[in-house]
Amino acid sequence: MKLEGSCHCGAVRFSLESRHPYPFNICYCSVCRKTAGSGGYAINLSGDFDSLAIDGAEHISKYKAVIDGRESPAERCFCSKCGSALWLWDPRWPELVHPQAGAIDTPLPTAPERTHLMLSSKPDWVPLHAGPEDRCFDDYPEESIEAWHKRLGLKR
Template sequence: MRIEGGCRCGAVRYRIDSAELPPVYCCHCQVCQTWSGSAFTQQALISESQIALTSGVAAIYENMTSSGARSKQHLCGTCHTRLWNTNSARPGIAVVRAGTLDDAEHLVPRAHIWTKRKQPWIVVGDNVPQWPENAPTADFVVALSGKLA
């Protein structure tokens, strides 16, 4: 199955090679709120080897996180839509901005992190795993059904 996505203006397109839509989670941290200009981000975890540009050139913005890891953002140089990022703390994993997927309406978040920063009007269902800050890795993998590739 080919999953496709791209930026708002259409200058950059990508594809994900996967048997199914990737699992997604929502992050409510201050950084994600600031980066997105919204209440949270919806993100999909995939293997970095699964994603490839199909048209255009992604601009790269690198920054050092508060933990000292290097984060590499791939975005459209025209409309500045963030498409995905990689992080030296999680080698081999790409974090795709789920809203940039063509079929984003079919995605259902499987977990929420940093809920202590969640806007008070957002209600997370009782059956959806959530953590006040980052989830322990093993618990997070279970919440996302262990499908990182």
């Protein structure tokens, strides 16, 4: 599925191909909450890095979070003009890019269930709205984004 996205001010526009377009992974970790969170969590997707096309790349800034005292190799990309979180790219999985669902302008399919992860980092003020089919994890689950789509027969 082709996904198109942008920042709030329109300085950055991008597109990519995604075989895993369902926004189901809700992350409550402090990094996601503080860099891309709305509602106390962030939702990312998975896409093919080689298909990423960017208009306005000169307006992209990158942030590498410090986790457990070490700089993460993952690059969190955002618009330097308006601050919109756009995507994450990690050299440990160079074939993937993870756009923030909130930056995607293409209508996304509705997930039949959600995965709430990193609940051990969820602040008390954030309500957990888990549906009856949702799965909840204190840390990061072993099931990948690709495996989730495959298990539910949602691969495109």
